Amino acid sequence: MTLRVRELERQERRVLGALRCVDAATLATIATPLRVEMAGARVQRNRSGLYVIVQADALAAHEGAFDAPPAEPAPGSITDLEARIADPGGTYLPRRIALALPRDPDPAHAAASGSLFRAIEVPLYPAAIAPTGINWAVLRVTVREQASGDALGGALLIARSNGTVLGRALSDWRGEALLGVAGVPVTTWSDDPDAVVVTELQAQLEAVFDPADGTRTPIDDVRAGRSPAVLPGVDPDRLEAQRETLPRATLGIALAAARTQSLSLSLALP
Incomplete structure (x- = not known):
């Protein structure tokens, strides 16, 4: 058949x-x-x-x-x-x-x-309203332009310790960023001969911003809730690759499990 x-x-x-x-x-x-x-x-x-x-x-x-x-x-x-x-x-x-x-x-x-x-x-990368995990080290960062105080949206935040990247974040149009670091030990070995263990991890926080790609919103508009017509949507990989040529600022920080810190970084823009 x-x-x-x-x-x-x-x-x-x-x-x-x-x-x-x-x-x-x-x-x-x-x-x-x-x-x-x-x-x-x-x-x-x-x-x-x-x-x-x-x-x-x-x-x-x-x-x-x-x-x-x-x-x-x-x-x-x-x-x-x-x-x-x-x-x-x-x-x-x-x-x-x-x-x-x-x-x-x-x-x-x-x-x-x-x-x-x-x-x-x-x-x-999480928005400022995103939930965080138990025992995370949480950084709530405000990114501003140094001279005017304008909010910088689309800034890349990088937390490092001894050259190792611990976490990254982006700022929203208000200049607000949430950076959560999971896995920070409650105690760790110390480099100080007078202290066997410590409860903090020394790190560095860096903000990188491209004026041609991010947003810059006057602080009065931020307070009034007036967002820009186009919200920031940057390529963080490009920002990190070009960080040496872009405006940036750094801040020394101490991370600890279950600790939330509010920080501010100001960038001088051309």
Whole structure:
């Protein structure tokens, strides 16, 4: 007996990459739906909470090539793509991330950071109203312009101890940032020969700001609740990579488990 099958419809789709959005402090996957947009591309959220790039104008030839992707363009050669991520619930601040496509489709390279088989991990930074964990060292930081007192939105905050990054945060349009450091020990060994253990961890807090990308809001507008027309949504990876060339300020701090501190940093802008 011959069985005849008539194909009524076929759906074929090539995946070009995926984003996994994580909490910057805990690195846990963010389960609540986010808004992810890319100019010239289409992104869909799957059941695993990944944001999958299913179409990109720059990779139109890839859409119909299912047995093997085209050899050109080379993996990672398209670097002008950018995703914008926002949390409708307001727990996390919006941010941007630069993407390099196409991802490497070779299964032998699945462990590499640029592999198609690995989602791109995107840390999202908490808003000032976000909850914090038990025993976290919590920094509530205000970032201002030195001369005018204007609030600086989109500033990157980095906490370091002995060269190790302990945590990062972004400031909102009011210049307010929440930086939570998880895992600070209640007691730790001391470098002081007169003290065996200490309850504080000495660290340095740095603020980095790009005047061309962040927002600057007069303090009177902040007090009145008048936000700028466009809220800050910077690329923190770019800010950190270019920190040596951007306005920045540093402050020595002492971190302790379960301690909340309110701090202020002022930056001199050109």
